[in-house]
Amino acid sequence: xxxxxxxxxxxxxxxxxxxxxxxxxxxxxxxxxxxxxxxxxxxxxxxxxxxxxxxxxxxxxxxxxxxxxxxxxxxxxxxxxxxxxxxxxxxxxxxxxxxxxxxxxxxxxxxxxxxxxxxxxxxxxxxxxxxxxxxxxxxxxxxxxxxxxxxxxxxxxxxxxxxxxxxxxxxxxxxxxxxxxxxxxxxxxxxxxxxxxxxxxxxxxxxxxxxxxxxxxxxxxxxxxxxxxxxxxxxxxxxxxxxxxxxxxxxxxxxxxxxxxxxxxxxxxxxxxxxxxxxxxxxxxxxxxxxxxxxxxxxxxxxxxxxxxxxxxxxxxxxxxxxx
Ligand code: ADE
Ligand code: ZN
Numbered sequence: 001x002x003x004x005x006x007x008x009x010x011x012x013x014x015x016x017x018x019x020x021x022x023x024x025x026x027x028x029x030x031x032x033x034x035x036x037x038x039x040x041x042x043x044x045x046x047x048x049x050x051x052x053x054x055x056x057x058x059x060x061x062x063x064x065x066x067x068x069x070x071x072x073x074x075x076x077x078x079x080x081x082x083x084x085x086x087x088x089x090x091x092x093x094x095x096x097x098x099x100x101x102x103x104x105x106x107x108x109x110x111x112x113x114x115x116x117x118x119x120x121x122x123x124x125x126x127x128x129x130x131x132x133x134x135x136x137x138x139x140x141x142x143x144x145x146x147x148x149x150x151x152x153x154x155x156x157x158x159x160x161x162x163x164x165x166x167x168x169x170x171x172x173x174x175x176x177x178x179x180x181x182x183x184x185x186x187x188x189x190x191x192x193x194x195x196x197x198x199x200x201x202x203x204x205x206x207x208x209x210x211x212x213x214x215x216x217x218x219x220x221x222x223x224x225x226x227x228x229x230x231x232x233x234x235x236x237x238x239x240x241x242x243x244x245x246x247x248x249x250x251x252x253x254x255x256x257x258x259x260x261x262x263x264x265x266x267x268x269x270x271x272x273x274x275x276x277x278x279x280x281x282x283x284x285x286x287x288x289x290x291x292x293x294x295x296x297x298x299x300x301x302x303x304x305x306x307x308x309x310x311x312x313x314x315x316x317x318x319x320x321x322x323x324x
Contacts, residue, residue: 001084001085001282001283001285001286002085002285002286002296003083003084003085003282004085005085005285005296005299005300005303006085006086006087006300006303006323006324007081007084007085007086007087007269007281007282007285007299007303008086008087008088008089008268008303008306008307008310008320009081009086009088009089009090009268009269009270009271009281009306010090010189010212010235010237010268010270010306010309010310011090011092011214011215011237011238011239011268011270011271011272012077012089012090012091012092012270012271012272012273012274012281013057013091013092013094013132013163013272013273014073014074014077014091014092014093014094014112014129015057015060015061015064015073015094015097015273016057016092016272016273016274016275016276017073017076017077017091017273017274017275018060018064018073018275019076019275020039020043020044020045020275021043022072022073022076023038023039023060023063023064026063026064026065026069026072027063029069030063030065030066030069032062032063032065034063035059035062035063038056038059038060044275044278045275045276047276049246049247050165050195050246051165053246053273053276054136054164054165056276057273057276058097061094061097061100061101062100062101064097064101065101065102065103066103066111067103067107067108067110067111067114068111069111070098070103070107070108070111070112070115071111071112071114071115071118072115073112073115074091074111074112074114074115074116074119074127075114075115075116075118075119076115077089077091078115078116078119078120078123078125078127079119079122079123079125080280081125081280081281081282082119082122082123082124082125083123084280084281084282084285085282085285086125086281086282087124087125087126087320087323088125088126088127088128088306088307088310088312088320089125089126089127089128089281090127090128090129090130090158090159090310090311090312091112091127091128091129091130092130092131092132092161092163093108093109093112093129093130093131093132094131094132094134094163095108095131095145095148095149096133096134096137096141096144096145097134105148105149105152106152109129109152109154109156109157112129112156113129113154113156115127116128116129116156124323126312126316126319126320127156128156128157128158128310128311128312129154129156129157129158130157130158130159130160130161130189130311131145131148131149131157131160131161132145132160132161132162132163133145133146133161133162133164133174133177134162134163134164135162135163135164135165135166135168135169135174135191136164136165136168136169137164138168138169138173139169139173139174139176139177142162142173142174142176142177143176143177143180145177146160146176146177146178146180146181147180149181149184149186150180150181150184150186153184157186158186158187158310158311158312158313159186159187159188159189159311160177160178160181160186160187160188160189161188161189161190161191161214162174162177162178162190162191163191163214164191165195166191166192166194166195166196166200167195167196170203171190171192171200171203171204171206171207171208172203172207174190174208175207175208178190178208178209178210179209182209186311187211187212187311188208188209188210188211188212189210189211189212189213189214189237189311190204190208190210190213190214191213191214191215192204192213192214192215192216193213193215193216193217193218193219194214194215194216194217194218194243194248195246195248196218197218197221197222198218198219198220198221198222198225199222200218201213201216201218201219201225201229202222202225202228205228205229205232205234210234211233211234211235211309212234212235212236212237212309213229213234213235213236213237214237215236215237215238215239215242215243216229216234216236216237216238217236217238217243217248217255217256217257217260218248218256219236219260219265220256220259220260220263226260226263226265229265230263230264230265233266234265234266235266235267235268235305235308235309236260236265236266236267236268237268237270238257238260238267238268238269238270239269239270239271239272239277239284240252240255240257240269240284240287240288240291240292241271241272241277241278241279241283241284241287242270242271242272242273242277242279243255244277245276245277245278245279246277252287252291252292255292257288257292258292258293266305266308266309267302267305268302268305268306268309269281269284269285269288269302269306270284271283271284285299285302288302300324303324304321304324307320307321
């Protein structure tokens, strides 16, 4: 892995960064059991398909409970990403998961912000947060998260997003939530075109005020949609390792990374939920070279695209550009 090549990651779930090792340490500290069947006999996360993965991801939340836990998760992830050459990471946080274990939104933010500050002081990496709602928890939950985010702004909260089971509900159901954060000046992204096809991306672009799409890889199934994505300068947060691990595509040859790029789409690379998919931001950059034939210059261009599409302000972007 080329650690000297500057990397920027725009698609990474805070809870999805918790390694089994850290989960064990947090469970021990909190006097809790790790949920049954979450970790296999070899020490990795155990799941068989997309819905089982989402359940496993949700299950880790019961162990990550305190403000200090939140600080440690952010800190350990950012330190590991910085060691691979990452200079900026946007973390998808999940206020609903914090609330479910009795941690207030403010306390979860303060914990993560402390981890971000500690990691930046040690390595120079910059971290920011994108609170997300969980699609399968429905529109009322989404509006609740959006309201919380708008009512309690934080300098490190730079956007709003949605993950979860793409097959549940339709984008229009979440319009009130997205419109609320949009009106408050936060940029938006939404998972689409991951487990569902091109229509899911088109429907999202029709009704939600997004400038980025999480994954979006299945947009490649519609030439008309690709033209729309290119014309409207939408950035796709592509996570090839996640897509391969979840079985969306059987092998890199079948993955549309190069087809999307060749069609002129703005794309970035992300690790999504690194220990769940046995990947990392460094591996995603390396894989683009080894499996997709990219050059160092291509990778640097991805980093530039990611800085342009980041939700942080222009002053911070210029600092990042100066590091390339
Ligand atoms: N939450 C965490 N990872 C996700 C993914 N890959 N798709 C949808 N929701 C998620
Ligand atoms: Zn994701």
